[in-house]
Amino acid sequence: MEFTTGGRLEVRITAADTGKRVSVRRLSSSGTPGSLFTDTVGVLTSWDNGVLSITRKGGETVRVEESSLVAGKVVPAAPARRRGPAASFAELALVTARAWQPVESERLGEWTLRAASGFTRRANSALPLGDPGLPLADALVHVRDWYATRDLPAYVQTATGAEGTQESLCAELEQAGWEREVSAEVRIAALAPIADVAADVSRVRLERDVDEAWLSRYQRFGTPGEHVLKVLRSGPSVWFASVPGEGAAPAAIGRCVVDGRWAGFMAVEVDPAHRRRGLATAVMGALARRALDEGASAAWLQVESDNEGARTLYDGLGFATHHGYHHFRSH
Structure with missing residues (x-):
């Protein structure tokens, strides 16, 4: 990251650059040997009373004392992704x-x-x-x-x-x-490769409505009242997928909402006893094929930042992070 002009470090930002994406270098306070400087890239969200607030891509806010600045500049927006559909x-x-x-x-x-x-x-x-x-x-x-x-x-x-x-x-x-309670990522991908990657989707059942068996695997609530059903059924074109299990509850489930060119994937869950058998991939493949039949070409999903298992699965299906989203709660 280059901050110099003629070999000298320079601070080339002011409070007038609030709202712009910036890169700053400040004196490090870590105390780690050899760590003289710390660099931060993000949106300059305020510069008040000698303190800069910079919000990073992941939503974290970094506060920088103006007195610790040794260099800073406005930088272009992050480069566009090199894969997946274009989307704002x-x-x-x-x-x-x-x-x-x-x-x-x-x-x-x-x-x-x-x-x-x-x-x-x-x-x-x-x-x-x-x-x-x-x-x-x-x-x-x-x-x-x-x-x-x-x-x-x-x-x-x-x-x-x-x-x-x-x-x-x-x-x-x-x-x-x-207070920021939850952070997640919105990821997007081309839809056709998701349909192609699942070789065997014959076990996956697709239905237009949710039933008690599907709900018994989707354990995100207490009693599934009418409000739960209304939210789950909402969307332009909704599909529910399930793979039969050994008991009443399915071995795997998923939900897809087709909306124009977009197919959104959510509620993909697998019985712990049936994991690592390709069931999540089969569920998404079957839903992707149905979405393609309805004219969709692009896929999206939301995954929490600490869900490493899901992130690995979606990496393998070609999903790339478009942006992060966060829920702030009033206290």
Whole structure:
């Protein structure tokens, strides 16, 4: 990372560069021998009272004392991925939201408040795609009150790491005392290779609706009330996959929502006793083939950052990270 002009380190950023992607070098405080400098790349979200806040691609905020800066510059946006379909954050934000539709919603300017009796954060969080029509502090009060009347925690879903994402909003939420609870990745891939990689999908059953057997494997709730069923059934074209097991519960399940050119994969779960037998790949392959039949060409999914098993599976199927998303909770 080059910071020099004529061999000299230079700080070439100011507070006027807030909102831009920057790279800075500061004196290290680690105390590790040989670690004189520490480099940070991210969006400059504030520069106040001698402290810079820089939000990294993964959503973490790094605070840098201005007095420790030895170099800094504005840098271009991260280079585009070299594989997978072209997609903007705005497009994916709407597609992923349509796959987890709430039981009730309300508009707050260009934000959407969503609730589904607490089933999944995605259907029980504010989706801030634009201007809420109020000063942010007032909008957050409205969000808290809206969820409080439903006896639900207040969440705001944000994104980082791509053009047009919400690093500045993440920093403002942190400053307002909201805590980031969950971080995940939105990954995308070409759809056809997923359909091709699973050699045997004959055991996979595809249904238009969810049944009790499928729900018995999808253990993400207590009693599967009507709110759970409504969220799971939501989306333009929904398919449920299952592989019969030895008992009532399937050995593996999955869900796919086809939405124009996109096929979203979710709820892919395998009985621990049947893992490492290719069942997850078979489920995704069968769903991918059906999505291709409906005209889709691109795939997306969401995976939590600490789910190493799922990340390895999706790496093998050609998925690449498009952006990160996070849920901030009010306390």
